[in-house]
Amino acid sequence: MSIRAAWVLLAVLHTIPVIVGLRFGMLPGLAVMVVFHLLLVAAIFLPVLLGIGCGVRRFHTDGREVCITIDDGPTADTAEVLSILDHANAKALFFLIGARVAEEPALCLRIVAGGHELGNHTMTHATALFWSLLPSAQMREISGATAEIERAAGVYPRLFRAPVGFRNLFNAGVLRALGMRYVGWSARGFDGIDTNVERVVSRIMRSLQPGAIILLHQGRPHHVAVLRRLLAELHSGGWSVVIPEVLRAHTLR
Numbered sequence: 001m002s003i004r005a006a007w008v009l010l011a012v013l014h015t016i017p018v019i020v021g022l023r024f025g026m027l028p029g030l031a032v033m034v035v036f037h038l039l040l041v042a043a044i045f046l047p048v049l050l051g052i053g054c055g056v057r058r059f060h061t062d063g064r065e066v067c068i069t070i071d072d073g074p075t076a077d078t079a080e081v082l083s084i085l086d087h088a089n090a091k092a093l094f095f096l097i098g099a100r101v102a103e104e105p106a107l108c109l110r111i112v113a114g115g116h117e118l119g120n121h122t123m124t125h126a127t128a129l130f131w132s133l134l135p136s137a138q139m140r141e142i143s144g145a146t147a148e149i150e151r152a153a154g155v156y157p158r159l160f161r162a163p164v165g166f167r168n169l170f171n172a173g174v175l176r177a178l179g180m181r182y183v184g185w186s187a188r189g190f191d192g193i194d195t196n197v198e199r200v201v202s203r204i205m206r207s208l209q210p211g212a213i214i215l216l217h218q219g220r221p222h223h224v225a226v227l228r229r230l231l232a233e234l235h236s237g238g239w240s241v242v243i244p245e246v247l248r249a250h251t252l253r
C-alpha cells in the first residue's frame with residue numbers, strides 16, 4: 001500500500017462513521033468508528049490486514065537451512081556474539097539501531113567485516129511510538145539509522161524491521177519510497193521477555209521449518225547463551241545457518 005493509498009483509506013475510515021452518525025444518529029456513528037479503529041489496531045498486530053504486508057518471513061530452500069537475525073545492536077556483547085557465530089561458521093543478519101551505531105561505529109564495521117549482513121532497526125527504537133508515527137517521522141527514524149550505518153560501515157541497508165515488529169498503515173509505503181524491504185520472522189523464542197535459555201531455544205526449535213527466519217536479540221546476558229545453545233542445537237539437528245540470496249541482495253556496498 002502506497003503512502004497516498006494509506007491516507008485515502010484513513011480518510012474513508014473516518015468519513016464513513018460521520019456519514020453513519022448524520023444519517024442514523026450519534027451512537028451508530030460512534031460504534032462504526034470504534035470498529036474501524038479496532039481494525040486499525042488489529043492491523044498493527046496482524047499486518048496482513050489492510051494490505052500492510054508481512055514482508056519476508058521465510059525464504060525458499062530445498063535443504064535444512066535457516067537464517068538467524070539478531071536485533072538491537074550494536075551492544076557491548078557484539079564481539080562475543082561475532083566470536084560465537086565464527087566458531088559455528090555461521091553468518092547472521094543484524095538489525096542495528098542507528099543511535100547505537102553512532103556510539104559504536106567500530107562494532108558496526110566489525111559486523112560487516114565478519115561477512116554478516118546489516119538491516120535497519122530505526123534510529124531510536126521507539127518501541128511505544130513507532131507504530132503510531134506519520135510517514136515523515138517514520139522516514140526520519142529510518143533514514144537516520146541508514147545514514148549512521150552508511151557512515152560507520154560504508155554499506156546501505158535495504159532491509160528494515162520495526163521495533164517489536166509493530167508497524168502501521170504507512171510503513172509499507174515509506175519503505176517503498178526508500179527502496180527498502182520489510183523482514184519479519186517465522187521462528188522466535190521470546191528472548192526479549194524470557195531469560196530462560198532452555199525455554200527460549202526449545203520454542204525456536206519447535207517452530208523451525210526449512211527456510212525459517214529466526215528472531216534473536218543481543219544486549220542482555222542470556223542472549224549470548226541463547227545464541228550459543230541454539231547454534232549447538234541447530235548443528236546437531238543437521239540445520240545449516242545461512243543468509244539467503246533474497247536477503248543478501250538488499251545490502252549495497
Ligand SMILES: [Zn+2]
Binds near residue numbers: 072121125162163164
Ligand atoms: Zn528491537
